[in-house]
Amino acid sequence: xxxxxxxxxxxxxxxxxxxxxxxxxxxxxxxxxxxxxxxxxxxxxxxxxxxxxxxxxxxxxxxxxxxxxxxxxxxxxxxxxxxxxxxxxxxxxxxxxxxxxxxxxxxxxxxxxxxxxxxxxxxxxxxxxxxxxxxxxxxxxxxxxxxxxxxxxxxxxxxxxxxxxxxxxxxxxxxxxxxxxxxxxxxxxxxxxxxxxxxxxxxxxxxxxxxxxxxxxxxxxxxxxxxxxxxxxxxxxxxxxxxxxxxxxxx
Amino acid sequence: xxxxxxxxxxxxxxxxxxxxxxxxxxxxxxxxxxxxxxxxxxxxxxxxxxxxxxxxxxxxxxxxxxxxxxxxxxxxxxxxxxxxxxxxxxxxxxxxxxxxxxxxxxxxxxxxxxxxxxxxxxxxxxxxxxxxxxxxxxxxxxxxxxxxxxxxxxxxxxxxxxxxxxxxxxxxxxxxxxxxxxxxxxxxxxxxxxxxxxxxxxxxxxxxxxxxxxxxxxxxxxxxxxxxxxxxxxxxxxxxxxxxxxxxxxxxxxxxxxxxxxxxxxxxxxxxxxxxxxxxxxxxxxxxxxxxxxxxxxxxxxxxxxxxxxxxxxxxxxxxxxxxxxxxxxxxxxxxxxxxxxxxxxxxxxxxxxxxxxxxxxxxxxxxxxxxxxxxxxx
Ligand SMILES: Cc1cc2nc3c(=O)[nH]c(=O)nc-3n(C[C@H](O)[C@H](O)[C@H](O)COP(=O)(O)OP(=O)(O)OC[C@H]3O[C@@H](n4cnc5c(N)ncnc54)[C@H](O)[C@@H]3O)c2cc1C
Numbered sequence: 001x002x003x004x005x006x007x008x009x010x011x012x013x014x015x016x017x018x019x020x021x022x023x024x025x026x027x028x029x030x031x032x033x034x035x036x037x038x039x040x041x042x043x044x045x046x047x048x049x050x051x052x053x054x055x056x057x058x059x060x061x062x063x064x065x066x067x068x069x070x071x072x073x074x075x076x077x078x079x080x081x082x083x084x085x086x087x088x089x090x091x092x093x094x095x096x097x098x099x100x101x102x103x104x105x106x107x108x109x110x111x112x113x114x115x116x117x118x119x120x121x122x123x124x125x126x127x128x129x130x131x132x133x134x135x136x137x138x139x140x141x142x143x144x145x146x147x148x149x150x151x152x153x154x155x156x157x158x159x160x161x162x163x164x165x166x167x168x169x170x171x172x173x174x175x176x177x178x179x180x181x182x183x184x185x186x187x188x189x190x191x192x193x194x195x196x197x198x199x200x201x202x203x204x205x206x207x208x209x210x211x212x213x214x215x216x217x218x219x220x221x222x223x224x225x226x227x228x229x230x231x232x233x234x235x236x237x238x239x240x241x242x243x244x245x246x247x248x249x250x251x
Numbered sequence: 252x253x254x255x256x257x258x259x260x261x262x263x264x265x266x267x268x269x270x271x272x273x274x275x276x277x278x279x280x281x282x283x284x285x286x287x288x289x290x291x292x293x294x295x296x297x298x299x300x301x302x303x304x305x306x307x308x309x310x311x312x313x314x315x316x317x318x319x320x321x322x323x324x325x326x327x328x329x330x331x332x333x334x335x336x337x338x339x340x341x342x343x344x345x346x347x348x349x350x351x352x353x354x355x356x357x358x359x360x361x362x363x364x365x366x367x368x369x370x371x372x373x374x375x376x377x378x379x380x381x382x383x384x385x386x387x388x389x390x391x392x393x394x395x396x397x398x399x400x401x402x403x404x405x406x407x408x409x410x411x412x413x414x415x416x417x418x419x420x421x422x423x424x425x426x427x428x429x430x431x432x433x434x435x436x437x438x439x440x441x442x443x444x445x446x447x448x449x450x451x452x453x454x455x456x457x458x459x460x461x462x463x464x465x466x467x468x469x470x471x472x473x474x475x476x477x478x479x480x481x482x483x484x485x486x487x488x489x490x491x492x493x494x495x496x497x498x499x500x501x502x503x504x505x506x507x508x509x510x511x512x513x514x515x516x517x518x519x520x521x522x523x524x525x526x527x528x529x530x531x532x533x534x535x536x537x538x539x540x541x542x543x544x545x546x547x548x549x550x551x552x553x554x555x556x557x558x559x560x561x562x563x564x565x566x567x568x569x570x571x572x573x574x575x576x577x578x579x580x581x582x583x584x585x586x587x588x589x590x591x592x593x594x595x596x597x598x599x600x601x602x603x604x605x606x607x608x609x610x611x612x613x614x615x616x617x618x619x620x621x622x623x624x625x626x627x628x629x630x
Contacts, residue, residue, distance in 0.1 A: 191315060
């Protein structure tokens with residue numbers, strides 16, 4: 001079974017400093033999105049139980065060649081990278097077009113796994129867009145997966161419940177972070193990651209032109225400033241009542 | 252000059268940090284209280300290949316270099332001095348076998364060691380000496396295809412685990428200090444109850460009694476009378492472990508102090524707002540950064556040792572600094588906590604007890620300085 005896991009390169013969020021309420025990106029190392037690592041773990045465990053191959057697929061700038069070692073250390077067998085500076089700022093629509101074109105170029109991919117959203121923008125669109133372009137069924141927000149031959153059964157984590165669905169492969173799945181605990185790679189897995197097969201394409205190789213400018217510009221992405229209420233309470237009972245009034249506990 | 256980690260190095264660091272935080276930190280207090288490292292932790296370390304980081308894959312290692320080893324040790328030591336001590340003594344023993352062992356010895360003793368099936372020891376210290384090889388009193392007497400070892404070794408890390416022990420004794424015919432590889436738990440080998448140390452709990456420290464222990468002739472490590480060079484290089488490599496154990500402690504002290512300074516309030520504001528506390532935080536940052544780069548550099552130097560004596564002097568310098576440095580750092584971090592820092596409920600209490608061990612092991616601080624001075628003045 002050929003499993004594709006799509007992973008996005010993002011700045012390591014833990015190393016971003018905030019200055020004047022703006023993130024500082026200078027010298028921040030790149031990493032892969034946290035939920036994408038859950039997606040990879042799903043792919044690798046399916047491969048381990050059912051056989052096959054996991055290809056990590058990513059589109060971004062040239063840093064990707066180094067960043068992708070993280071996925072190769074954590075169990076991906078090979079990497080397919082589409083590299084272009086413009087891809088680092090491209091919108092979800094462009095990225096989906098690139099990823100779908102790359103999947104078409106691969107031999108018989110049967111399952112594409114995404115994280116439910118990227119670690120930086122969290123638009124949550126790319127998986128669905130790729131499914132639409134490929135005209136494959138898609139399952140969003142999977143919290144568990146079970147594969148029987150050609151049939152994929154998934155539990156979808158919804159706001160107030162869980163839905164169980166079945167699809168036949170090929171299919172696109174996006175997973176939530178609770179689906180698993182990604183494994184920690186060992187020393188030799190890390191050191192040998194760079195030696196695994198890696199194919200690097202440019203958008204032109206896929207017959208695509210990437211607009212140099214992003215079509216969507218984010219002007220600000222600050223969390224709303226919140227005023228502390230600074231309520232002083234004298235007893236636990238008062239605290240419980242205050243929390244109830246704020247609808248924080250037991251309505 | 253390049254001061255950045257490669258992608259592989261930062262992934263190794265991240266791996267160790269994640270393992271330390273997810274698997275060790277939740278049981279660090281338990282390890283301290285029970286003086287025992289849970290089996291699952293040792294198994295997890297073996298799975299991540301942490302028992303053979305700098306050694307060749309041919310002998311079961313991970314080929315990660317001593318630079319990889321320091322990055323891992325720092326993160327492990329940050330959460331548990333006891334585990335760091337276990338790893339450091341083990342890697343020291345393997346380092347000596349790797350440097351002086353025959354092909355057969357390396358295959359036989361390094362593979363299970365690197366795979367974490369065995370935990371290795373290095374036994375020099377005796378009740379009569381901790382720093383002076385001339386005063387060794389253990390003996391090795393040739394008897395046919397064997398050497399018969401007798402004597403007492405004091406304060407031997409990991410002596411309770413099965414595996415190899417590199418042991419130093421005087422060969423009786425020549426009277427020369429000589430190194431052997433001994434299978435621990437072989438007939439005639441016995442151990443004391445574990446010593447109850449001030450800190451680094453979980454790291455096992457025992458006395459070893461050798462009563463007519465038969466060691467095959469092929470287990471001679473190096474040559475008769477070569478014990479001193481084996482000891483010199485072995486201990487120099489060992490100082491990478493003890494220095495980075497101290498580095499991890501320094502990082503823990505730094506982080507605990509910063510966390511506490513931000514959380515603890517006086518008159519409605521965190522104590523981090525007070526300049527007296529800020530100066531302490533700056534001191535801790537300086538202590539951490541200086542120790543960090545010394546240790547990282549020592550790891551890189553160890554990957555390619557050309558002159559063992561020159562390396563030994565570098566290692567002594569780093570060890571002398573880091574050993575004292577961690578004690579100072581822990582003390583400052585306790586000061587930031589005030590009385591709370593003396594209580595078992597606060598991590599810094601354990602960090603302080605672990606730290607105080609740093610200057611006293613692998614040769615006391617004064618001995619390190621004598622090696623450093625010697626390397627300068629003898630020229
Ligand atoms: C946690 C822990 C783990 C250990 N693990 C091991 C192990 O795995 N293997 C092992 O072999 N040992 C181990 N040891 C023992 C340790 O390495 C020795 O105890 C240490 O080297 C110091 O030796 P000592 O206690 O005999 O002190 P000494 O060498 O007797 O030193 C005592 C004092 O005398 C001074 N002194 C000594 N010699 C001289 C000199 N020539 N000139 C001037 N001053 C001098 C020193 O400065 C020091 O202040 C361990 C100890 C601990 C606490």
